[in-house]
Amino acid sequence: MAPLGKIYTYPDNYRVQRALALAALNGLEIEIPAFQMGVDNKSPSFLSKFPYGKVPAFESADGTFTLTEGQAIARYVADSGPKSAQLLGADPQTRAKIEEWACFADQEFAANMIPALLMTIANIIPFDAARYAQSTAGTERALKRIDEAVKGKKFVVGDELTFADVMLLGPLQLATKFLVDEEMRKSAPNVEGYLRGLLEIPELKAQFGDLVLCEKRVGGQ
Template sequence: MAPFGKIYSYPGNYRVARTLALAELNGLEVVLDPDFQMGVTNKTPEFLAKFPLGKVPAFESADGSFHLTEGQAIARYVADSGPKAAQLLGADPKTRALIDQWACFAEQELGMHLLLPVRMTLFKIIPFDEARYDQCAANFERALKRLDVALQGGKKFLVGDQLTFADVMVLGPLSLATKVLVDAEMRKAAPNVEGYLKGLLEIPELKKAFGELVLIETRVKA
C-alpha cells in the first residue's frame, strides 16, 4: 500500500474503524498517529492550526497538505479515493442516494442515540440518569427495528448485492452498541440484524478494522 494519510484520535473510536476498513478495501495505507493523547495533543497550537476546533477524528494527508475533520467526511474521502469507489459510493444517482440515506441513518438514528448511554457507562464522563438512558435505548431500538425491516429476506447488504459505504457506516455504531446497549431482548425485536453483522464481519477488511462481534445478554448500566 502507498502512504495515504494518518488519523488523530483516541483508541477504540468506531468512526476511525470505519475509515480504516474503507482504506483496507481500497488498498490505501491510513495509520493512527501513535503519539496522540486526547485532551493534550488536540489542544496544542500545532494541532489547532490544522484542525481549529480540536475535534477527532482528524485526518492529515501523507504530504501534510490536506486536513479534514468529521468522521463521515473522512470516511467518504477515503472511500472515494481508491479503485472501489464506484462500488462503495454508488455508480448512479439513485444508488448514491440510497447509500447516503443509510449513512445519514447511521449518524442520526444510531450514533446519536448511542452517544449518551456510552458517555454514562463506558466513559463515565456524565452522571448516570436512568430516564435519559431508557429514552435513548427506546430510540435506538426503534432505529434497529427500521434496519431489521430493510434486511428482511436474508439480505446481506443494505444497498444492492454488494458491500457499500452504507454497510460500513451502519456497522460503526452497531459494533459499539452490541457491547453496551443491544442486549438479548433488543436483538429479539430485530432478528435479522445479528446475522447481518456476523456476515459483515466475515469480510476480512472489516474484521481487521472492527475485530470480533461482541454480543451482551444484558445492557450495561452504571
C-alpha cells in the same frame, strides 16, 4: 505505495475503524500517529490545522489537505481508491440510498446510542434514568428500522458491500457489546445475521473483530 495520509484519534474509535476498513478495501494505507486526547489536540500545532480541536482528524500525506468529522473522512477514503464506484454507488439513485443509510447510522442510530454509552461505559456524564430510557428506546427504534431494511439481504443497499454497510457496522458492533442486549435483539431478529455476514469480510473483521453480544444491557434494570 505512499500512505494516503494520517488520522489523529484516541484508541478504539469506531469512526476511525470505519475509515481504516474502507482504506483496506481500497488498497490504501493510512497512518495512525501516537496521540494523547486532551493534550495533543490542544497544542498550537494541532489547532493550526484543526481549529476546533476535534478528532478524528485527517491530514493528507503532503500536508496540503485536512478534514475533520468521521463521516467526511470515511467518505474521502472510500472515494480515493479503485472501489469507489462500488462503495459509494455508480448512479445517482444508488449514491443517494447509500448516503441515506450513512446519515442514518450517525444521525439516528449512533445519536441515540451515545448518551447511554456516555452514562455507563464511558462514565463521562452522570447517570440519569429518564435520559437513559430515552436513549435505549431511540436505539431500539433505529435498530428495528435497520432490521426491516436487511431482512433477507446481505447488504443494506444492493447486492454488494457499500459505504452504507461500513457506516452502520461501526456503531452497531459497539452497541451490541453494551446496549443491544438479548431482549432488544428479539425485536430485530435480522440484525445479528447481517452483522455476522459483514464481519466475515476480512477487511472489516480486521478492524472490528468478532461480534460480541451482551445478554443484559449495561445500566439496565
